[in-house]
Amino acid sequence: MAGASDAIFRADPPDALVRVSLGAIDALYHRPSGATHLVAAPVPQILEALAEGPTDAASLGRRLAARFELADGEADLLPALAARLAELEALGLVRREPGVAR
Amino acid sequence: MRHAIGLAVGPATFRVGSAWRAPIDQLRRLYAGYPAVDPDRQVPDFTVRLQPARPWRRFVRPSIFIGGDHWLAEAAPMALAHGLLAAEMGMNLQMALGWRRHLLLHAASVERDGRAIVLTGESGSGKSTLAAQLGERGWRLMGDEFALLDLANGMVHPFPRLVSLKNRSIDVVTADLPPGRLGPRLDGTAKGSIRHLVPAPDAIARMREPAMPALLLFPRFGFAAARRIVEPGEAFVRLTEASTNYVALGEAGFGALTRFVTRVPALALDYPDGDAAIAAVEALWAGMA
Numbered sequence: 001m002a003g004a005s006d007a008i009f010r011a012d013p014p015d016a017l018v019r020v021s022l023g024a025i026d027a028l029y030h031r032p033s034g035a036t037h038l039v040a041a042p043v044p045q046i047l048e049a050l051a052e053g054p055t056d057a058a059s060l061g062r063r064l065a066a067r068f069e070l071a072d073g074e075a076d077l078l079p080a081l082a083a084r085l086a087e088l089e090a091l092g093l094v095r096r097e098p099g100v101a102r
Numbered sequence: 103m104r105h106a107i108g109l110a111v112g113p114a115t116f117r118v119g120s121a122w123r124a125p126i127d128q129l130r131r132l133y134a135g136y137p138a139v140d141p142d143r144q145v146p147d148f149t150v151r152l153q154p155a156r157p158w159r160r161f162v163r164p165s166i167f168i169g170g171d172h173w174l175a176e177a178a179p180m181a182l183a184h185g186l187l188a189a190e191m192g193m194n195l196q197m198a199l200g201w202r203r204h205l206l207l208h209a210a211s212v213e214r215d216g217r218a219i220v221l222t223g224e225s226g227s228g229k230s231t232l233a234a235q236l237g238e239r240g241w242r243l244m245g246d247e248f249a250l251l252d253l254a255n256g257m258v259h260p261f262p263r264l265v266s267l268k269n270r271s272i273d274v275v276t277a278d279l280p281p282g283r284l285g286p287r288l289d290g291t292a293k294g295s296i297r298h299l300v301p302a303p304d305a306i307a308r309m310r311e312p313a314m315p316a317l318l319l320f321p322r323f324g325f326a327a328a329r330r331i332v333e334p335g336e337a338f339v340r341l342t343e344a345s346t347n348y349v350a351l352g353e354a355g356f357g358a359l360t361r362f363v364t365r366v367p368a369l370a371l372d373y374p375d376g377d378a379a380i381a382a383v384e385a386l387w388a389g390m391a
Contacts, residue, residue, distance in 0.1 A: 018353065018356065018357075020356075020360040020364065021364075022333070022334040022335040022338055022360065022363060022364065023333050023334050023335055024333060024335055025335040027335075027338060027356070027360050029353055029356040029357075031353065034349075034352050034353075036342070036356055038335065038338070038339065
């Protein structure tokens with residue numbers, strides 16, 4: 001099985017998620033599951049970046065770096081991002097493309 | 103069942119049936135000022151049954167089992183002397199487990215000038231006592247147990263059942279009230295002594311009149327006076343815990359609750375005694391006007 005670093009991840013379609021900012025945290029209502037999630041940065045930003053299209057963690061990291069003007073090649077970004085993606089996958093908010101790995 | 107009564111509280115209607123006469127007679131007296139419901143002509147939202155734990159227990163050491171549309175399997179039978187409490191608990195249980203027309207918050211609420219304060223907190227926080235006291239001091243008591251949040255327009259609907267006063271709060275709240283507004287004192291219940299209070303006539307007459315929430319309070323009795331702003335995220339979490347039907351309502355509940363916490367300012371209010379709490383609420387309200 002491919003690790004989180006080379007797997008392709010996909011977000012649900014934009015209308016699957018209702019997002020309301022509650023100040024420091026966001027409340028997410030996930031329509032397919034009926035579950036409510038409370039998330040803090042960087043989770044909403046990751047979901048937004050992933051909504052542009054399915055991709056792997058490295059490419060997603062580049063999307064986030066471009067959006068938030070992160071220093072290119074921040075050494076700790078990729079492992080942290082892979083960990084967040086694994087958590088989001090466990091919550092059912094992102095899905096791993098079956099059998100596809102780069 | 104042998105004895106029965108129809109009751110309307112806020113938007114909900116009940117049929118309470120009992121194997122014994124006494125609890126129904128007490129309900130009939132205490133709910134005399136509420137709109138009449140004829141359970142033989144109108145199908146109520148919920149049925150509550152006070153029935154013997156075993157058939158012979160109607161006579162021998164009478165013991166009440168609370169039944170109805172929704173019930174808890176592990177609920178312990180109660181003494182017949184606590185029949186009124188059993189009926190009230192049965193009605194609360196139906197609301198907590200079965201109501202779907204509003205987001206049900208375990209909260210008290212009071213209204214003045216068309217705007218409501220919602221008070222929520224754990225059992226023992228004093229919200230019920232504080233709401234009852236405000237209800238005798240120029241506020242309309244909308245309810246001491248459940249606030250019903252409208253899923254479409256965000257208003258709070260009243261549920262002004264009998265106020266359940268416990269232990270020390272009994273004397274504090276009932277000192278100046280006529281006996282006609284009070285139920286029998288029930289000693290030795292699972293929560294100590296309990297006495298029911300009929301809300302003021304205004305609270306009953308206007309029990310179908312909602313109000314827009316203006317303030318959310320998390321009161322806490324028995325602490326040095328203090329107040330703290332509660333951020334919307336914390337309010338959201340605490341209110342999901344204070345709702346019995348949030349999950350069942352799905353996206354409608356999410357929409358109603360996120361709207362509530364983003365529009366209504368919230369404060370945690372610690373207070374040493376009832377007078378301090380009333381003064382604090384009045385000061386907050388004056389500051390919001």
